[in-house]
Amino acid sequence: MNRCLELAAQGKYYVAPNPMVGCVFVKDNMIVSEGYHRGFGMPHAEVDAFENLPNDINASECDIYVNLEPCSHFGKTPPCAELITKIRPNRIVIGAQDPNPLVSGKGIQHMVGAGITVVENILSDECMGLNKFFYSAYQNKVPFITLKWAETKDSFIGRLENDSSNRKISDQRNDAFVHDLRASHQAILVGAITLTQDNPLLNVRYSDGKDPIKIILSPNLSIDMEASTLKIGHTIVYNSKTSIKKDNVELVLLENFTLSNVLHDLYQRNIHSVLVEGGAKTLQHFIDLEYWDEIIKLKSSESWNDGVPAPHLSIEPNRKKKSFNDIISFYNRS
Numbered sequence: 387m388n389r390c391l392e393l394a395a396q397g398k399y400y401v402a403p404n405p406m407v408g409c410v411f412v413k414d415n416m417i418v419s420e421g422y423h424r425g426f427g428m429p430h431a432e433v434d435a436f437e438n439l440p441n442d443i444n445a446s447e448c449d450i451y452v453n454l455e456p457c458s459h460f461g462k463t464p465p466c467a468e469l470i471t472k473i474r475p476n477r478i479v480i481g482a483q484d485p486n487p488l489v490s491g492k493g494i495q496h497m498v499g500a501g502i503t504v505v506e507n508i509l510s511d512e513c514m515g516l517n518k519f520f521y522s523a524y525q526n527k528v529p530f531i532t533l534k535w536a537e538t539k540d541s542f543i544g545r546l547e548n549d550s551s552n553r554k555i556s557d558q559r560n561d562a563f564v565h566d567l568r569a570s571h572q573a574i575l576v577g578a579i580t581l582t583q584d585n586p587l588l589n590v591r592y593s594d595g596k597d598p599i600k601i602i603l604s605p606n607l608s609i610d611m612e613a614s615t616l617k618i619g620h621t622i623v624y625n626s627k628t629s630i631k632k633d634n635v636e637l638v639l640l641e642n643f644t645l646s647n648v649l650h651d652l653y654q655r656n657i658h659s660v661l662v663e664g665g666a667k668t669l670q671h672f673i674d675l676e677y678w679d680e681i682i683k684l685k686s687s688e689s690w691n692d693g694v695p696a697p698h699l700s701i702e703p704n705r706k707k708k709s710f711n712d713i714i715s716f717y718n719r720s
């Protein structure tokens with residue numbers, strides 16, 4: 387199962403909103419075939435591992451291990467539970483149930499009903515942890531929310547409006563870590579003030595993986611439509627004025643502009659994870675309403691003496707680590 391998790395993780399940047407899944411076939415205590423879900427719309431892990439099995443090995447003499455319950459539905463690919471019942475392995479060992487209502491237990495039922503030996507809940511915490519976005523989104527019906535910001539030693543998150551001094555806070559050597567966060571979330575969200583003042587690109591430059599969908603919150607539609615980020619990738623601008631789609635920018639009208647409605651709309655669009663990068667007001671809003679699952683704070687070693695105050699958090703981190711000249715704190719809700 388640990389090997390399944392390692393294989394699954396190779397799909398990290400490419401499978402969302404699907405989960406990361408790895409699968410191995412074992413014969414006489416030896417792994418004889420491996421596979422994983424390589425990308426959204428591509429074959430599932432079980433199919434990949436089955437196709438990689440050497441011709442001279444009979445699949446029915448193997449134990450099959452997979453970190454997620456095999457699916458029971460016709461989606462972009464046929465049901466894996468069906469494939470397993472055709473193979474009739476010695477047994478199938480599953481990490482954790484699939485929370486997708488199209489599956490959730492039906493894959494297991496199908497195989498047990500066909501007389502296959504099914505072993506469940508092996509390393510289930512690790513299996514659910516790897517796919518925490520996927521599990522959390524189906525459980526809460528909103529995306530998994532990560533809040534991330536960098537603040538100075540004296541707790542400033544940005545410069546005052548007319549101050550043109552250097553804006554960079556975190557150690558440049560942590561850019562790869564921050565961009566890996568961008569690449570591993572499906573969407574990145576900022577408020578209108580950040581878009582206007584910082585003109586950020588919000589893309590992935592210092593890590594592998596693809597750019598997240600960009601979400602801008604602008605109730606009054608006060609953003610500059612010439613902002614750099616609107617020229618690249620896909621952007622959704624939630625507002626209370628108008629709905630219109632032009633090229634790669636989608637303006638989405640919310641009659642009742644609340645964070646809760648934004649999050650529900652994102653979930654409806656199959657977005658399972660959102661990285662909130664600022665600014666202070668937007669982050670504080672998420673904190674005050676307790677709309678977050680994880681907070682990642684990078685604290686630099688420099689003081690600025692003045693600036694825009696960082697968001698206020700009244701809890702202690704679960705974990706802290708020194709990373710180059712920054713201290714990174716991690717806060718988890720569950």
Ligand code: AOF
Pocket residue numbers: 403404405406407408422423427428429430431432454455456457460461462463464466484486489
């Ligand atoms: C598996 N093995 O490797 C994965 C599964 O649209 P589809 O056909 O790709 O189906 C996507 C759903 O299938 C996804 O939401 C999840 O419930 C399950 N993913 N299942 O048996 C896999 N990736």
Ligand code: ZN
Pocket residue numbers: 430456457458463464465466467
């Ligand atoms: Zn499947």
